[in-house]
Amino acid sequence: xxxxxxxEYLSPLIPxxxxxxxxxxxxxxxxxxxxxxxxxxxxxxxxxxxFVESGHLRTCYNKEGxxxxxxxxxxxxxxxxxxxxxxxxxxxxxxxxxxKSEIWVLNRETLVELCHADPKIMIFGRRLLSRILVDLSxxxxxFRMYTPAERYQYIEKNSPHLLQRVSLSNLASYLGMNRxxxxxxxxxx
Amino acid sequence: xxxxxxxEYLSPLIPxxxxxxxxxxxxxxxxxxxxxxxxxxxxxxxxxxxFVESGHLRTCYNKEGxxxxxxxxxxxxxxxxxxxxxxxxxxxxxxxxxxKSEIWVLNRETLVELCHADPKIMIFGRRLLSRILVDLSxxxxxFRMYTPAERYQYIEKNSPHLLQRVSLSNLASYLGMNRxxxxxxxxxx
DNA sequence: ATAATTTTGAGACTTTTGTCTCATAACGAA
DNA sequence: TTCGTTATGAGACAAAAGTCTCAAAATTAT
Numbered sequence: 001x002x003x004x005x006x007x008e009y010l011s012p013l014i015p016x017x018x019x020x021x022x023x024x025x026x027x028x029x030x031x032x033x034x035x036x037x038x039x040x041x042x043x044x045x046x047x048x049x050x051f052v053e054s055g056h057l058r059t060c061y062n063k064e065g066x067x068x069x070x071x072x073x074x075x076x077x078x079x080x081x082x083x084x085x086x087x088x089x090x091x092x093x094x095x096x097x098x099x100k101s102e103i104w105v106l107n108r109e110t111l112v113e114l115c116h117a118d119p120k121i122m123i124f125g126r127r128l129l130s131r132i133l134v135d136l137s138x139x140x141x142x143f144r145m146y147t148p149a150e151r152y153q154y155i156e157k158n159s160p161h162l163l164q165r166v167s168l169s170n171l172a173s174y175l176g177m178n179r180x181x182x183x184x185x186x187x188x189x
Numbered sequence: 190x191x192x193x194x195x196x197e198y199l200s201p202l203i204p205x206x207x208x209x210x211x212x213x214x215x216x217x218x219x220x221x222x223x224x225x226x227x228x229x230x231x232x233x234x235x236x237x238x239x240f241v242e243s244g245h246l247r248t249c250y251n252k253e254g255x256x257x258x259x260x261x262x263x264x265x266x267x268x269x270x271x272x273x274x275x276x277x278x279x280x281x282x283x284x285x286x287x288x289k290s291e292i293w294v295l296n297r298e299t300l301v302e303l304c305h306a307d308p309k310i311m312i313f314g315r316r317l318l319s320r321i322l323v324d325l326s327x328x329x330x331x332f333r334m335y336t337p338a339e340r341y342q343y344i345e346k347n348s349p350h351l352l353q354r355v356s357l358s359n360l361a362s363y364l365g366m367n368r369x370x371x372x373x374x375x376x377x378x
Numbered sequence: 379a380t381a382a383t384t385t386t387g388a389g390a391c392t393t394t395t396g397t398c399t400c401a402t403a404a405c406g407a408a
Numbered sequence: 409t410t411c412g413t414t415a416t417g418a419g420a421c422a423a424a425a426g427t428c429t430c431a432a433a434a435t436t437a438t
Contacts, residue, residue: 004245004423061334070333083326092334137272140329142260145281148353148395178396183417337425357386366424371389379430395424404415 001030005053005076006104013127018122028104028112033097039105042093046085048107049128051078055101056165059093060173069174072098072157072166082108082170083131098166148177149185190219190245194242194265195293202298202316209309216303217293222286228294229284235274237296238317240267244290245354248282249362258363260328261349261355271297271321337366338374 006028007021014021028051033039040046042062050057052075059071059079070093073079081091085108097103116120146154152175155162163171172182196210197216217240222228229235231251239246241264248260248268259282262268270280270314273298286292305309335343341364344351352360361371 029428063334068334077385083323087323092330133326134272134276137322137325137329140326140333141281144332145252145257146327168417169415177414180397181395187417356384368386369388369427370425373425376387379438381436382436383419383436386432388431389429391427393424393426393436395422397417397420397422402416405412406411406413408409408411 002053002102003028003030003104006051007077008080009051010013010124013131014124015120017033017120020118020124020185023112023118024121024124027110028106031105033101033103035099038094038096039103040081040091040093042092042094043087043090046091047109048082048085048105049078049082050078051104051106052076053102053104055103056071056098057095057101057103058098058166058170059095061092061094067094067173069170072162072174073168074162074165075101077135078128078132079110080132082120082129097133098170143176148175148181152182152185191242191291192217192219192293195240198240198265198267199313199370202320203313204309209307209313211301212307213313216299217295220294222292224286224288227272227283227285228292229280229282229353231281231283232248233277234277235270235272235280236298237294237364238267238269238271238300238321239284240293240295241265242291242293245287245294246284247287247355247359248284250281250283254341256283256362258359261351261359261363263289264355267317267323268320269297271318286341287359332365336368337364340364341371341374372377 004024006025010021010024014024017187031039031054031182039050039057050073052073054075056075057073057079059073059081060069060071062068071079079095081095084091111121111125111128117124142154143151155171155175166174168182169179172179175182195214199210199213220228222244228239228246239262242263243264245264246262246268247258248262248270249256249258251257260268268284270282270284273280275296296321300310304314304334331343334342344360344364355363357371358368361368364371
């Protein structure tokens with residue numbers, strides 16, 4: 001039940017206080033997932049944050065029966081369909097394990113309660129939200145401003161590990177191109 | 190110096206209090222823009238929110254010398270490069286008037302000060318931010334999940350007025366396609 | 379109103395991307 | 409290790425999107 005990555009992620013977000021950190025950590029629920037295990041299903045309301053301790057989660061949606069990947073979250077990152085979840089809107093996304101994974105789940109309601117109970121956790125809550133939104137917005141700008149081929153080059157340069165972890169078909173749908181096109185891009189060069 | 194749209198936008202976001210509303214409104218700066226006038230230039234740090242009272246603003250970036258449109262904000266909506274601006278990061282975007290426009294500018298610093306001075310404005314501030322982020326995230330999901338052609342159909346259905354206001358070339362770059370392709374889409378049907 | 383400028387639609391051609399297919403390679407389970 | 413399943417690379421063709429171009433509208437300024 002490792003939580004090294006979790007602590008690494010939380011520490012910079014919470015004012016230094018052993019009690020607050022351990023109070024916070026104690027409310028994360030540990031889960032072990034096999035490849036394909038679903039964390040959030042399309043149509044459900046997202047009620048939690050999912051931190052990846054090991055393995056990875058993929059967020060995808062259904063496009064005329066085909067699964068299209070929106071995000072991959074490797075170990076050390078956190079995901080959620082927070083904006084819709086908070087508003088009580090069913091998610092269009094499914095979040096599932098892309099491989100055997102260990103995750104830590106923090107219920108949104110629980111976090112709200114902790115925020116009221118502990119001002120340091122309140123600060124954490126704000127920083128967490130802000131970080132999630134900043135990451136999300138950076139990610140979506142990247143996808144808006146780059147062509148599929150540029151996205152591939154970006155990934156190659158900035159998170160090459162992802163290429164080892166995700167199948168070509170999954171990567172292709174993530175980049176917004178056909179598998180054949182991705183093969184071509186890799187072929188030349 | 191009309192502010193009808195501005196009041197319409199602010200009212201639902203601020204707890205009922207004539208004083209707070211008028212305090213807030215008094216800190217918006219009125220500007221009249223001619224087509225092409227620049228509100229925020231690529232490379233500058235965005236320090237304000239821009240509310241469109243009439244006309245529209247376009248947000249674009251430079252892609253190898255070509256201007257690509259990211260957003261159009263028609264009258265009654267608000268825009269900003271808030272996330273980067275807040276972090277002190279120079280914007281990659283230029284925001285300019287797409288036609289003769291009237292806008293209301295609210296400085297971010299000013300808003301922060303008002304938040305400290307008036308708890309009702311604090312509530313407003315939170316709601317404003319949340320609304321901006323929700324809109325942004327909905328918009329970017331839409332662009333991520335739809336093909337260029339589907340985006341056109343979406344606009345046609347949900348904001349047909351935009352088609353009357355923006356030139357085909359500008360619309361095409363907004364939708365992520367070539368002008369020729371947009372012409373083809375409109376031709377069939 | 380008239381001239382100058384900008385925008386538009388569409389033909390002809392090129393390039394890119396997608397579909398279908400299949401043999402080979404890699405992987406997972408018994 | 410072996411068998412069955414899934415992933416990969418690539419050929420052949422089809423479809424879609426992009427480039428270049430230009431004449432006809434539409435818009436703007438004088």
